[in-house]
Amino acid sequence: MKKTWIVFLLLTLTVFLFATELRLSSEVGIHTDAWKTRMAGFTAEKGVQVGIQQFPYANYLDQLMLGYTSGRVDIDVPYISLLWYPALATAGYIYPISDIPGYEALNEKDIPGIRNSKLNGKTYVIPYMNELGGIIYRKDLFDDPTEKANFLKAYGYELQPPVTLEQYRDVAEFFHRPPELYGVTLMGRRSIFLATHFMQRLWANGGALLDINMRPIFNSEAGMKALEDVAFMFNFANPAARNYDFQEALNEFISGRSAMAEVWTTGMFYVNDANRSKIVGKGSFTGFPRPENRLGEKLPMLYISWGFSVSQAAPDKKAALEWLVYVTETKNEVEAAPTGNIPARFSALNSPDLLSVYPWIGDFSKAMENCIPTPIVPLIPEGSSIVGAIIAPAVSEFLAGTKTAEKALNDAVKEVDRLMRENFYY
Amino acid sequence: MESKIRRKGYPYILPALLFIIFVFFVPVAYTVVMSFLRWNLLRPDLGVRSAGFSNYVRLFTDVFTLETIGRTFYFVIGSVLVELVAGFIVALALDTEFKGWKIVQSILLTPFMIAPVVVGFVWRFILNSDYGPVIHFFKQIGLGAFVADPLLSNPHAVIPVLILTDAWEYTPFVVLVLLAGLKAIPQEPFEAAIVDGASLWKRFRYITLPLLKPSILVVIVIRTLTSLRVFDIVFIMTGGGPGTSSETLAFYGYRTAFQSYNIGFSSAINMLTFGIAIGFTLFYMKIVGGGKNAE
Numbered sequence A: 001m002k003k004t005w006i007v008f009l010l011l012t013l014t015v016f017l018f019a020t021e022l023r024l025s026s027e028v029g030i031h032t033d034a035w036k037t038r039m040a041g042f043t044a045e046k047g048v049q050v051g052i053q054q055f056p057y058a059n060y061l062d063q064l065m066l067g068y069t070s071g072r073v074d075i076d077v078p079y080i081s082l083l084w085y086p087a088l089a090t091a092g093y094i095y096p097i098s099d100i101p102g103y104e105a106l107n108e109k110d111i112p113g114i115r116n117s118k119l120n121g122k123t124y125v126i127p128y129m130n131e132l133g134g135i136i137y138r139k140d141l142f143d144d145p146t147e148k149a150n151f152l153k154a155y156g157y158e159l160q161p162p163v164t165l166e167q168y169r170d171v172a173e174f175f176h177r178p179p180e181l182y183g184v185t186l187m188g189r190r191s192i193f194l195a196t197h198f199m200q201r202l203w204a205n206g207g208a209l210l211d212i213n214m215r216p217i218f219n220s221e222a223g224m225k226a227l228e229d230v231a232f233m234f235n236f237a238n239p240a241a242r243n244y245d246f247q248e249a250l251n252e253f254i255s256g257r258s259a260m261a262e263v264w265t266t267g268m269f270y271v272n273d274a275n276r277s278k279i280v281g282k283g284s285f286t287g288f289p290r291p292e293n294r295l296g297e298k299l300p301m302l303y304i305s306w307g308f309s310v311s312q313a314a315p316d317k318k319a320a321l322e323w324l325v326y327v328t329e330t331k332n333e334v335e336a337a338p339t340g341n342i343p344a345r346f347s348a349l350n351s352p353d354l355l356s357v358y359p360w361i362g363d364f365s366k367a368m369e370n371c372i373p374t375p376i377v378p379l380i381p382e383g384s385s386i387v388g389a390i391i392a393p394a395v396s397e398f399l400a401g402t403k404t405a406e407k408a409l410n411d412a413v414k415e416v417d418r419l420m421r422e423n424f425y426y
Numbered sequence B: 001m002e003s004k005i006r007r008k009g010y011p012y013i014l015p016a017l018l019f020i021i022f023v024f025f026v027p028v029a030y031t032v033v034m035s036f037l038r039w040n041l042l043r044p045d046l047g048v049r050s051a052g053f054s055n056y057v058r059l060f061t062d063v064f065t066l067e068t069i070g071r072t073f074y075f076v077i078g079s080v081l082v083e084l085v086a087g088f089i090v091a092l093a094l095d096t097e098f099k100g101w102k103i104v105q106s107i108l109l110t111p112f113m114i115a116p117v118v119v120g121f122v123w124r125f126i127l128n129s130d131y132g133p134v135i136h137f138f139k140q141i142g143l144g145a146f147v148a149d150p151l152l153s154n155p156h157a158v159i160p161v162l163i164l165t166d167a168w169e170y171t172p173f174v175v176l177v178l179l180a181g182l183k184a185i186p187q188e189p190f191e192a193a194i195v196d197g198a199s200l201w202k203r204f205r206y207i208t209l210p211l212l213k214p215s216i217l218v219v220i221v222i223r224t225l226t227s228l229r230v231f232d233i234v235f236i237m238t239g240g241g242p243g244t245s246s247e248t249l250a251f252y253g254y255r256t257a258f259q260s261y262n263i264g265f266s267s268a269i270n271m272l273t274f275g276i277a278i279g280f281t282l283f284y285m286k287i288v289g290g291g292k293n294a295e
Helices: A002-018 A030-036 A039-046 A057-070 A085-090 A139-143 A145-155 A165-175 A192-204 A221-236 A239-243 A246-254 A267-271 A317-327 A330-339 A352-357 A361-369 A383-400 A405-422 B002-034 B054-061 B063-094 B101-113 B116-126 B133-140 B158-184 B188-195 B200-228 B232-237 B249-258 B263-294
Strands: A021-027 A049-055 A077-081 A126-132 A134-138 A182-185 A258-261 A283-287 A299-308 A371-375
Touching (some): A021 A057, A030 A330, A039 A049, A049 A057, A057 A077, A057 A085, A077 A085, A126 A361, A126 A371, A134 A139, A139 A145, A145 A165, A165 A182, A165 A258, A182 A246, A192 A221, A192 A299, A221 A405, A239 A246, A299 A317, A330 A352, A361 A371, B054 B063, B063 B200, B063 B263, B158 B200, B158 B232, B200 B263
Parallel strands (some): A021 A049, A021 A077
Antiparallel strands (some): A134 A258, A134 A283
16 A cells, blocks of 8 residues: 555656646636636646636736746747737747647638638637627517517517617617616727727728728728717717726626627626626627628628637647647537637537537527628737727727817827838838 | 045945935936837837937827826826815814824825725726716715716816825825824914914914925925826726826826837837926925025
8 A cells, every 4th residue: 555655656746747837828717717627637638737827808918028028938828819919920929830740630620710810821829719799689678579569669670689780779779768778788988899899880881990001091981980870879878888898888788787788799608697697598699780781791790719829939839739739629619618618619619519508609600600700900910009009099089079080080090000100011 | 534434435325326226227217218219019020229309209299298298287286286275174173182083093094095996996986977876976966967977988077086086095195294294383383373362364374384384395296296107097997088088198108008019109208207207396396495595
């Protein structure tokens, strides 16, 4: 017995001394919680220890940038937002995953948003979570026969989750019964969240942020329309929503105080969280509407994705790839999803096991098929600065009434133009 | 002989001197150097290039910077004034010893002991137009129309609200300093004034106020300098919005450094803030010096 113990201790010591340690980093969030459930299994199967550092979302990128810039980074596999990788890749802080031998095992054809992870033909991020900007809505209200009859009487057509921007306005107006119920929940605080409302409408109206030569063109007619529509929708929102961020918006919706919330798919996890939601099982998701004359067109829709990248300085890239293959394999994505993740693989999204857990995932898949998943920021190093530091304040200026739509957008265009010139885009 | 003694004294001040050099002068010098560079953390491929005076030219020709300076001055002057007046009133009220005096003093100091980030969250909650108690109170007393437009998303109300939040946090500090000053004033001039038949106002105007001048100046200098770099409550309560209505110099510096990653221009903004702080300090020192000469 004593001998067995000694052998066990020696083995443990050997494993401890010789096992590779893979250092991961992430924000604090529910999809991180999902893949964290796979860490123990990976160590047991591959004999590679895994450690993780987590940061609040608000300063995770700052921490990464400062760590990489100063050369003090001790992270092998940063789990990052898709929006960040162009800057990290251009700076040479992260390594092309497609250059690691054995990369084919990741089967990237099974990942719908993978084209957004490539720079100069090389893959820098393997998406783990993906979602779309759209509307989460109160299914119980939309299915209520009295509401349906009243809506039909008032607007002359059937009440349904909005497919067009015109319907979206009608439905928001119809359900706007303050202070008990608001038509829609929006995120009006000056932040990238507010910019999502503008970007969705800009795309829906056929506009774009930059042209093919990287010149800003969002002060177009589509841009003006988009900005005015954002302001119009605030008429059917709680006045407090003018200072809401994502979390506050969700809190309002899951406490049953609004009929719709213009957020993204992750919101559904909060809707069905019995510990905080008053509307468990009463919500569903639909993609962002478009103008009536563009019905049937495949238009850009806000695409949000987080995934794994590999640091240039990671000493054992093979171990990093092993983790990526393990954590993103279909079985592991499906098993981890109920913790709080929308898997990035088609094979996982279409898994019957997952559909039984998330009945709304079908609506999400449908929205995904009918749009061009488009990241909120252009995938260039300056992308986040353009949207977060220039577009968001411009939208906020217009909402606050301190600038007209034209002036807000023209000033923002000038600012983007200066930034692009300074960085030699033209 | 005197210089020999002086030379012998240098090693004794060396540790303090080194401390000041590394903690103060090195970071300032580093910021000065960076303010003349074109350095974007997002584009290390472009390298760190000399910007000459272009960051400063942009800084002083940009309308937005001038507006931001204006907003910052509005905030600084407003918060210092409110804190000084409120602090004076409370300090005078507390300048008598009564039962439970120490408990009252401790309670009054509580806001000053709370981290500014927490203060920001607390006031964001209190001022929430939906469930915040302040708004509820206004509605209850029939003044709901004044707060119909949520205060934190009203471009005209947001700076006054930030001033009041800042005053809530820092007035206790002002009270503490002024109270210490009041306690140090000797009683004899008051007794003589009473004998001469001076009214309460005259005693305040001609005895209390002049003798409290050093404490008032300390408060003004410290609060001006700390208000100039206000960041936490702005970040938490408004994020610089609505629009740019609550964007102060410190916040602008942060946004340029950590949203645009433009280190050179951000350093120029910080140097401007530093210059304004120096300007204020020199101005106040001149006033203090003037006071001494007059005496």
